[in-house]
Amino acid sequence: MKKAIAYLRFSSPIQQYGDSLKRQNRLVEEWLEANPDYLLDDLTYKDLGISAYHGTHATRGAFSDFMDAVEGGYIEYGTALLVESLDRLSREKIGEATERLKSILKAGIDVVTLSDHTHYTKDSLDDPYSLIKAILIAQRANEESEIKSRRMKSAWKKKREEAAASGKIITRSCPRWLKVNQRGDSFELIPEHARTIKEIFRLRLKGQSLNGIVKMLNDKKVITLTGEIGVWNPSTIEKILVNKALIGINVPSYRTIANGIQEIPGYFPRVISDTTFYAVREFRKPPFGKDKHTDNPYLINLFRSVMKCKVCGHSIILNSIDGKGMGYYVCPMRRLHRCNTPSIRRDIADVNLITTVVIHADKFQTNSTSRGSTRSLQDRNIEVLKSIDKLIEALQIAPEVTALAEKIKALHKEFKSNEVTMRVAKNKQRLAVSEDVTNLDLTLKEDREKCRRFIFKTFKEIVLDTENKTCDICFSNGFKLINFPLLKSTNSEQLISALAYTDDSTLIL
Structure with missing residues (x-):
């Protein structure tokens, strides 16, 4: 059977509450019913709330992952990409939009637009009518997006002008110490929160950290x-201390500032005076001549957002880094008295994790994939083939064959689905371990950043038990390494050879 992959997209997050996603899913189901020789891949690419007008979906969205898979040869030749219409692929200018379509077709991937039942193939590149149709659709989509963009910008500009002139609120969105009044035309302070904010500024001016x-x-x-x-934390306090809304100013987003949008003074009710606000701002300026170690490569945490505290689950952070040392791994909740786990030396822990596990990640990936879900699917497919053989034998003597034929069809579909799942798992594995980190120099910022990205893709989480100086390592493919020693060296060859003697996807040390 041929394979089909669905790509679903809508531009605005608010559309998730509408009919857009349901409509696209329904069109996919209807096409599959009309084309039973295609099997839908379990992996569906979704860009929900991401615009295609500026090509954002192609740089950081799921569509970007799809294009990487196409260029890497992980999508089979003849696979059909199912989209509602060509404008789901791109609403960019004609040149970029048509080049994106051409690159997919050149790779041997078909594109099926479900709204108009058009099937584009590699041969369509030589069909003038197909190309002209695609270009016209791209032009229409880009023009529609441009018109919408101009209208929205004009509407927001008018709202901001009215707000600056009369104080009329732009939207009901406001900081959490405010609320919209009963008339719905202005904001008012929440007294309890206003008192708390004033106390925070008072304490800060007294020199409190x-x-x-x-x-x-x-x-x-x-x-x-x-x-x-009981859940106040330093980052929340710092964000409050620098928020200009406290002195009544509406600050536009960074993107709109770049487009010339100005701040609106007096938009919000004032909580504190300008004098108090800017006096606290002075606390954030470093003393003259203080070395901030901005070029220190060890400020890059290789395990950022991957390393977790076993006790409370928060992401582990770095502490006590200076020009001479690498510092410690510590739970951020410890200094807030919400976790009592001790810190652990970072230099020794990093050496053991990098030399024993990280640079040998492909060994764990390969073994776990073959022993884990892929093996169970292979075993299941053997059973499925045996069942199909038995049913075929039964067909020769059975008076009624309809029910048996339906069972054979269902088993055949399951077999193909399992094959697709195994292929996707292997493709993910190849993508995860494709980078070579063995030759990286971790004293250089650039190489540390490369290693950090590799770790983020390869490991789901590393749970630190700082009390016992061990950690539980979970790979992105599901393999687990339990009780790995952080401060004791482990022979990597012996560890890898031990994988041959375990039948599941977990190795306990």
Whole structure:
């Protein structure tokens, strides 16, 4: 059977509550019913709330992953990409849009537009009518997006002008210490939150550190701006201290500032004076001549967002890094008195993790894939083929063959589905271990960043037990290495050879 892959996209996050996604899914199902020789891949690419007008979906969305898979040869020749219409692939200018379509077709991947039942193939590149049709669709999509963009910009510009002139609110969106009044035409302070913010500024002006302020607020059980108790943290305090909305200013986003959009003074009710606000801002400026170590390569945490605390689950951070040392791994909740796990030396832990596990990641990936889900699917397919053989024998003597034929059809579909799943798993494996990290110099910032990206793709999480100086390592493909010692060296060859003696996807040390 041929394979089909669905690509679903809509531009605005608010569309998730509408009919767009349901409509696209329905069109995919209808096409598959009309084309039973195609089997839908389990892997569906979705860009939900990502625009194709500026090509964002092709640089950081799921469509980008699809194009990487096409260029890497991981999508089979003759596979059909199912889209509602060509404008789901791109709403860019004609040149970029048609080149994107051509690159897919040149790779031997068909494109099926479900709304008009058009099937583009590699041969379509030599068909003038097909190309002209695609170009016209691309032009229409780009013009529609450009018109929508101009209208939205014009509407927002008018709203901002009215807000600056009369104080009329642009949207009901506002900081958490404010709420919209009953008339719905302006904002008003929430007294409890306003008192808390004034206290935060008072403590900061007295010289209290961010952690000191956090401890005081949590000890006094002061409610947060989100209505919780005991969960104040330094980053929240820092964000409050620099928010110009506290002195009434509406600050546009960075993107709109680049387009010339200005701040609107007096838009929000004032909480504190300008003098107090800017006096606290001075606290954030470093003393003259202080070395901030911005060029220190060890400020790059190789395991950022991957390494977790076993006790509370928070992401482990770095601490006490200076020009002489690499510092420690520590749970951020410890200084907030919400976790009591000790810190652990980073230099030794990094050496053991990198030399024993990270640079040999492909060994764990290969073994776990063959022993894990892929093996069970292979075993299942053997059973499926045996069942099909038995049913074929039964067909020769059975008076009624309809039911048996349906069973054979269902088993055949399951067999193909399992094959697709195994192929996707192997493709993911190849993508995950395709980079060579053995020759990286981890004293260089650029190489440390490459290694960090590799670790982020290869490992799902590394859970630190700093009390026992061990960690549980979970690879992105599901393989687990339990109780790996962080401060004791482990022979990587012995560890890898031990994989041959385990039948599941977990190795306990």
